[in-house]
Amino acid sequence: MFLLLATLTPSSEFSQGRYWSFPPSLENFALAWRSATFVVYYRNTILYTVGLLGVQLVTVTLAGYALARLPFRGRQGIFYFVFLQLFLPPVVLILPNFLTLRALGLADSLTGLALPYVASAYGIFLLRQGFRSIPKEYDEAALLDGAGRVRLLWHVLVPMVRPHLAAFSVVSLIYHWNEFLWPLVATSSNSVRVLAVGLQSFTRASESGAEWGLVSAGTLIVIAPLMLVFLLFQRLFIESFTQSGLKG
């Protein structure tokens, strides 16, 4: 609410201690839109979040299925190997991961940005839980019919874990849409910057001039799509986040 008021107030009035004006003005929006390259940031953020999610959905499904259903030696060890990642989030490892990207020649690229998140312990546990909640009879019936395990996975099991995939998607999209610190260090050119980083440098630039209207306009530009989707799919969002706590 505050944001909306501040946005619609021209900065001239704002500095005089008046927090709203009538008629509302869109001048801040226009100014903010022009003074930062939000179009580029939008494109990058969408590419990054959606592209990464696409890859994650595959890795998470495969690994979740293997850990839930396939009896093999060393499963316990691998389980802990994956589990520990919950306590070692990539954001803590910004320095070594940055050095790795530089060595691979992938620093300052959207691909490099996504790599540390390809393996997601959180997603794997969510999916593992999903697969475990499916009665084993489905597997046995399909295998008896002569379907291979891959076909079983793709045609029978994946459709049944759709809610888990949806929950994971929501959480992943929001996390990466809002992400700041890792993109800040992993990218340096404006052409591969994402929204949160753009917003921060934008805030930094306008703060000195106390251009609050401008800052709030910038903030609104960044959060608008998520807020809109949230209003439309409130239930799905809430349930997804609730599930994220019930991983297991």
Add this chain to the structure above:
Amino acid sequence: MLEVGAGTLDVPGLVARRRAPRAVTGLALALLAPTLLFLLVFTYWPLIGSIIGSFQRWGRGAMAPRFVGATNYRELWEDALFRQVLVNTGVYVIIESPLAVLFGLSAALAVEGHRRLRLVARALIFHPVLLPTVAIAAIWLFLLNPVSGPVADLASRVLGRAPNFLGEPALALGTVALVAVYKNCGLYMLFFLAGLQAIPRDLQDGARVEGASEWRVFRHVTWPLLGPVSLYVAITAILDALRNVDHIFVLTRGGPANATNVLLYETYLKAFEFWDTGRASAVTVMMVVALLGLAVVAMPRLERGIHYEA
């Protein structure tokens, strides 16, 4: 569905220890291969790399790093500013996580059972979870502005003076922590709500019928049953406090006078502002040790919570 934290740790392989056919093992490894590869390169190699790096000193330009033993750690320890960072981190975690958990729990208890209220609270308290931390910080930067911000305005009317919440070293760390509380408590509220809904209502109603006060119902019925959820939320809260420092970039940049500088922010400064790879690696190692310590403390407890539930 509401077995919070359960299953996370009921380790597979303990029950059925039949020898698996080769083909199945092969398929499992194939399916896990991408995950394991990326975990190795981007989670486990960084640990080793940081440990090695923390014993090295990087020269200027293309000079190869040389081994300097524990010098980086010793110098960090002797640096009063860095010791302050450690203290700040501790204080920040001790302020932020309990408050966020407490607010989440109170909000959940307050709206539980009221359908309308729950819907409103969800939207009001939950929405910061969806916003980028930098955006939240930008809003608070404006609200807390000592000259034109509404909070200063209010404070000067009530207190007669407007404290500079982000500019005074004594206040800044607490203020930064409170902004994080605002951001996080909505998520914890959701977890608690789910936990509360899993508790059979007749247990609480039964206690009430027998004349127990609301506080006693909570203390002796609700709280023990919430145990596993609370534990999970507490661990999440500590993790969140350690790993999300985005708002500090917007609000204070570690200042004033180093007052809001915490471990992860210090890692960023050393690594990407001063390009001091050796010492930044040492700070990373300390951070990892703290997180692994948390994991070691948390894992057996989470496991016990599950047995308790079952």
